[in-house]
Amino acid sequence: MLRFFLSRLLTFIPTFIGVTLVSFAFIRLLPGDPIIVMAGERGLTDERYAELQEKFGFDRPLAVQFWEYLTGVVQGDLGESFVTNRPVWDEFFALFPATLELSICAIIIAILLGIPAGVIAAVNRGKFFDRALMSTALVGYSMPIFWWALLLIIVFSGNLGWTPVSGRIDLLYFFDDVTGFMLIDSLLSGQDGAFRSAARHLILPSIVLATIPLAVIARQTRSAMLEVLSEDYIRTARAKGLSSGRVNGLHALRNAMIPVITVIGLSVGTLMAGAILTESIFSWPGIGKWMVDSIFRRDYPVVQGGLLLIALIVMLVNLIVDLLYGLINPRIRHRE
Amino acid sequence: MSLLRIRNLSVDFQTSGGLFRAVDSVDLEVNAGDILAIVGESGSGKSVSMLAAMGLLPWSAKVTADEISFDGTDLGGLRGSARRKLIGRDMSMIFQEPMSSLNPCFTIGFQIKEVLRQHLGLKGSAATDRAIELLDMVGIPDPARRLSAFPFQLSGGMNQRVMIAIAIACTPRLLIADEPTTALDVTIQAQILELLTGLQAETGMGLILITHDMGVVAETAERVSVQYAGQKVEEQPVIDLFDRPQHPYTAALLAALPERATERRLPTIPGAVPGAFDRPQGCLFSPRCRYADETCRTVAPPVQSAALGWARCHYPLSATEGVIAEETAQ
Numbered sequence A: 001m002l003r004f005f006l007s008r009l010l011t012f013i014p015t016f017i018g019v020t021l022v023s024f025a026f027i028r029l030l031p032g033d034p035i036i037v038m039a040g041e042r043g044l045t046d047e048r049y050a051e052l053q054e055k056f057g058f059d060r061p062l063a064v065q066f067w068e069y070l071t072g073v074v075q076g077d078l079g080e081s082f083v084t085n086r087p088v089w090d091e092f093f094a095l096f097p098a099t100l101e102l103s104i105c106a107i108i109i110a111i112l113l114g115i116p117a118g119v120i121a122a123v124n125r126g127k128f129f130d131r132a133l134m135s136t137a138l139v140g141y142s143m144p145i146f147w148w149a150l151l152l153i154i155v156f157s158g159n160l161g162w163t164p165v166s167g168r169i170d171l172l173y174f175f176d177d178v179t180g181f182m183l184i185d186s187l188l189s190g191q192d193g194a195f196r197s198a199a200r201h202l203i204l205p206s207i208v209l210a211t212i213p214l215a216v217i218a219r220q221t222r223s224a225m226l227e228v229l230s231e232d233y234i235r236t237a238r239a240k241g242l243s244s245g246r247v248n249g250l251h252a253l254r255n256a257m258i259p260v261i262t263v264i265g266l267s268v269g270t271l272m273a274g275a276i277l278t279e280s281i282f283s284w285p286g287i288g289k290w291m292v293d294s295i296f297r298r299d300y301p302v303v304q305g306g307l308l309l310i311a312l313i314v315m316l317v318n319l320i321v322d323l324l325y326g327l328i329n330p331r332i333r334h335r336e
Numbered sequence B: 001m002s003l004l005r006i007r008n009l010s011v012d013f014q015t016s017g018g019l020f021r022a023v024d025s026v027d028l029e030v031n032a033g034d035i036l037a038i039v040g041e042s043g044s045g046k047s048v049s050m051l052a053a054m055g056l057l058p059w060s061a062k063v064t065a066d067e068i069s070f071d072g073t074d075l076g077g078l079r080g081s082a083r084r085k086l087i088g089r090d091m092s093m094i095f096q097e098p099m100s101s102l103n104p105c106f107t108i109g110f111q112i113k114e115v116l117r118q119h120l121g122l123k124g125s126a127a128t129d130r131a132i133e134l135l136d137m138v139g140i141p142d143p144a145r146r147l148s149a150f151p152f153q154l155s156g157g158m159n160q161r162v163m164i165a166i167a168i169a170c171t172p173r174l175l176i177a178d179e180p181t182t183a184l185d186v187t188i189q190a191q192i193l194e195l196l197t198g199l200q201a202e203t204g205m206g207l208i209l210i211t212h213d214m215g216v217v218a219e220t221a222e223r224v225s226v227q228y229a230g231q232k233v234e235e236q237p238v239i240d241l242f243d244r245p246q247h248p249y250t251a252a253l254l255a256a257l258p259e260r261a262t263e264r265r266l267p268t269i270p271g272a273v274p275g276a277f278d279r280p281q282g283c284l285f286s287p288r289c290r291y292a293d294e295t296c297r298t299v300a301p302p303v304q305s306a307a308l309g310w311a312r313c314h315y316p317l318s319a320t321e322g323v324i325a326e327e328t329a330q
């Protein structure tokens, strides 16, 4: 297990360099010069432009710029934002908990609803519930996120007035960041109604962000279950006279979880992409919104650093998923 | 009262090419203490008919029968939970595919103890003790240590023994063993058969033994039912069957036995069991039967009397004995 872990860690290195290169190239491929964008309406003189170019190092060849960036990154220096002049690290850590809270809620919703839905659909294959569920999943999967978000906002915030439209908590409440998770901090603050407010802010964005992973997990669970249900060992389980709950929920699901875990890991990547849109729509102050804002400002270091950190998180989650995979699949665990 | 009674059982599978009849009006009866062997070539519906009795066929199978009853209880009319009390306890089955019949995600111990707990309420160390005892009975060395092994860590033969241990865990009244020894080597085959017959003698359970192996039939069974292309074509006590087979298919099967190959002229049976789309009219065996005539090819044969081994044949062999004697003499 340890060797498995270390070898996975080794494969991180080329991936890491690749991601650094891609994020470095990506922002430079976008049309628009960061210095012009920063200057805004006022414009600026040629001398001032040249001065700034030199300051940010844009006058040097790209290869040199990349090399400098890479050596910085390896030493843990992601540079500073052109706009705020604060280290990228600091900004990232200030905003990351908001995204993490949203993502965790979304993935929990997706898992808690997706797996049972897939199991029930598989057990009732071809029947009404199965068809209804799978059509719904297809709709959920193919619906544009922003459209779905707007629809929910119109119904639940507009018509019903149940949920707020933006932010993480009502401005009324103010308390210190302890964990960065609004749900936990609001509870710790002991302020009346703070938790309710935080939860109400969280619910719509979580649902929006959960939609695609939910559809993917439900479909994958269903197809994995269908495959497992026709296995000989399921027949053995039924031949023991076990209840159908135990046959489906233990004997079948345990085996079906192996591919489902992989899909859950992969959907963390999708989650990050979804977070960018969701956070922008709901003005959720997380790294998704931060990235979008920075792209518009051509804030090179932030975009580069942000992409790199997001990629790192996705890789880490996938590593954890691989470890989990080993735990759930005895064949891997016992491979010498 | 008979332990298991099946009358006019048919099983159709929904396939992409339409319905396929895997079992065709089969009758079967087993009493406590009986050992019935079911023989027949691959694809003759032996497993499917027994899975139908156990209620273990997949959703794509449609089962019809005049009667499937266990000890007088109609299994077809039994609701889920009542049926589950019976299956795995009073009536259990050893499957043909040992490698894939155990759940790869759970240990051997878990899978044995699960059935002990389900039907006998055994838990904790009582269950562990019984599981070790069962593994010991089926000849697994070092049973205590094996409890924590996963199926893929054991050989096919070991898995088959674990399957047997699970099947006999609650001392069933009827045990269906579907080719219990195919995955095992010869010496172990004998051991396992001895174990099964020993257990049968000890507990007086009914035993249905599905096999290809006429040698095994001769050694263990009391009665033999021969199946061909989903139909039962003959049933006789084992001595009579070996002595005077009534259906040409049975005769051909017996002739395929190595020690008999010199005595009779059919070393192997030419042709193959008909599939879904090449089912002949008339007698299903007629394309491969050396005695077949026009009647056989066009008219479905009747089931003959008990004296003629219930043979599903127009011309049971002892009714036409003279003809055979002549042909063999040539």
Ligand SMILES: Nc1ncnc2c1ncn2[C@@H]1O[C@H](COP(=O)(O)OP(=O)(O)OP(=O)(O)O)[C@@H](O)[C@H]1O
Residues within 6 Å of the ligand: B013, B014, B015, B020, B022, B040, B041, B042, B043, B044, B045, B046, B047, B048, B049, B058, B060, B096, B212
């Ligand atoms: N799930 C299924 N779907 C469709 N056809 C099936 C299914 N299971 C079995 N069959 C078909 O039913 C027929 C009888 O199969 P069965 O397994 O009972 O044969 P068998 O006599 O046990 O053969 P063997 O000696 O090889 O075990 C075969 O032609 C097989 O292809």
Ligand SMILES: [Mg+2]
Residues within 6 Å of the ligand: B046, B047, B048, B096, B178
């Ligand atoms: Mg079979």
